[in-house]
Amino acid sequence: MTLVDNITKNHFSIDEPIWIAPSGGLLDINFVAKFDLQKIQKSYPNLWRYADAIAIDQSKGIVSFNEGFTPLEPIVIKNKTIYIKHEQLFSTGSYKDRGATTLITKAKQLGISKIVQDSSGNAGCAIAAYAAKAQINCEIFLPENTSDNNISQMQAYGATITKVNGVRKDAANAALNAAKTTYYASHCYNPWFFEGTKTFAFEVCEQLGWQSPDSVILPAGNGTLIIGCYIGFKQLAAAGIINKIPKIIGIQTEVCAPLFYSINNQTPPLPFTNNTLAEGIAIENPPRATQIINAILNTKGTIITVNETEIKLAWKQMALLGNYIEPTSAATIAGVQKYLSNFDSTNELIVSLFSGHGLKSKSLF
Ligand SMILES: Cc1ncc(COP(=O)(O)O)c(C=O)c1O
Structure with missing residues (x-):
């Protein structure tokens, strides 16, 4: 198990207190994840149940609030049942x-x-x-x-x-x-942040009976969940637990959509701003943009943009179903609605999420 510089491909010990390579390259973790399904099933329902698939030695002690294993709930949106993971339920209010x-x-x-x-x-x-x-x-x-x-x-x-x-x-x-x-x-x-966000993919597959969804619809700001999910699904596939990697669909806002324009080889009509209800995804220049784009393109996914009216409407609709979410989370749901309207998803098993809790932000009512 090593840290790898994604420019020079040099390897470093995981015991080095580094967060970036000396070359300035981003670091990734080189690690083969293992999944013993019986052992997992007997473990406490939190994200550390995937002990052999997380590149951290738990015997040295972990810093944990018993987090994870958030509910995966079927919800009907635009007449289709999709699965929403309640990621607003973490101790600090987000995934x-x-x-x-x-x-x-x-x-x-x-x-x-x-x-x-x-x-x-x-x-x-x-x-x-x-x-x-x-x-x-x-x-x-x-x-x-x-x-x-x-x-x-x-x-x-x-x-x-x-x-x-x-x-x-x-x-x-x-x-x-x-x-x-x-x-x-x-x-x-x-x-080391992505070692945690990848467990979203592990939980989704376990909660679906150890199968992969067809598509996951995720927020696309710094891509911490997109990159984490891509790592997680790839590790599950490499271990033979799932037989396909889902399409990763990222959601951005119209006013700040660097990944959307990059994927479509277009020049944005206006400079990006963070003047949006979905401030959590208003990231002009994500440091891991190339990795986010690779995750989306390699899985035949796409990026969808949403506007402020759509975000507000999605927020209200979710609230009226009893889900009080942060406006940034509503952007993802607006993206789900657009995906269902504009793409043929008839036979797809789709997973998305509520990424942050509404109690932290102003009501949009
Ligand atoms: C509630 C919420 N949703 C989504 C995001 C998007 O994050 P990322 O693209 O890094 O996964 C953020 C980022 O802070 C957030 O706070």
């Missing part, structure tokens, strides 16, 4: 806890005492909570316009908040600068 439990466990096992991170929302909250549990000092760089709710949540977990003049990318640059001397617990760069 980012999947990546936080693995990343902070690794940091703790490496003996790291201070981390930095940047985020304007859920990833920051998740990292701050798990750092608190691990008693690791945590500093989070935030853009000026971060919502008060998120700041309060991170502060409550004891994180040091540093507000940066400017927007999301300015906060990311400040964190990158701080990361020259401190461990960067980044949800985009740090490969």
Whole structure:
């Protein structure tokens, strides 16, 4: 098991406290996942039940709130039953806890005492909570316009908040600068985050009776779930547990759709903005853009964009079914609706998710 530089292909020990290669290349984890279905079935229903498929030695202790194994519920949308995973039900209110439990466990096992991170929302909250549990000092760089709710949540977990003049990318640059001397617990760069988000794929397949869906419809911001799912489904296929990898369909907003334009070889008509209800996916320049695009193209998936009216409508429709979700999550559901209207999905088993809890954000009613 090693860390691999995705530019030079050099390998590094997994015991090195690095989050990026010396060449500047992104790191991925080279690891063969194993699945003993009987052992898994007997294990506690959380994401750590896939112990032999997670590249972390659990015997050294994990930082966990018993997270994961979120419900997979059939819901009718546009007259079709699709399966929604309730990822808003994590301790900090979003699926980012999947990546936080693995990343902070690794940091703790490496003996790291201070981390930095940047985020304007859920990833920051998740990292701050798990750092608190691990008693690791945590500093989070935030853009000026971060919502008060998120700041309060991170502060409550004891994180040091540093507000940066400017927007999301300015906060990311400040964190990158701080990361020259401190461990960067980044949800985009740090490969240990994806060890957690990949368990979404494991859970979906197990909950469907160890079969793969035909399509998964996921948010596409920094692609932490898309990349994680792609890794997870590939590992299940390589182990012979599933016989196909689902199409990965990513959802972006019309005002910030860098991946959509890149995949379609088009020039965006206007500069991207983060002026959208779905602020969690308004990422202009995702560091792992190439990996996200590969995951989508290699699975014959696509990117769909949604507008503000569609997001608001999807939010209201979900609320009227009793699901109080974050506007960013509603963008994914608006994307599901568009996929069902514009593509032939008659025979497809489709999985999507509620990615974040509505209690953290303003009501759109
Ligand atoms: C609620 C919610 N949904 C979706 C996303 C998209 O994230 P990613 O593309 O990194 O998986 C975010 C990111 O913060 C989020 O907070």
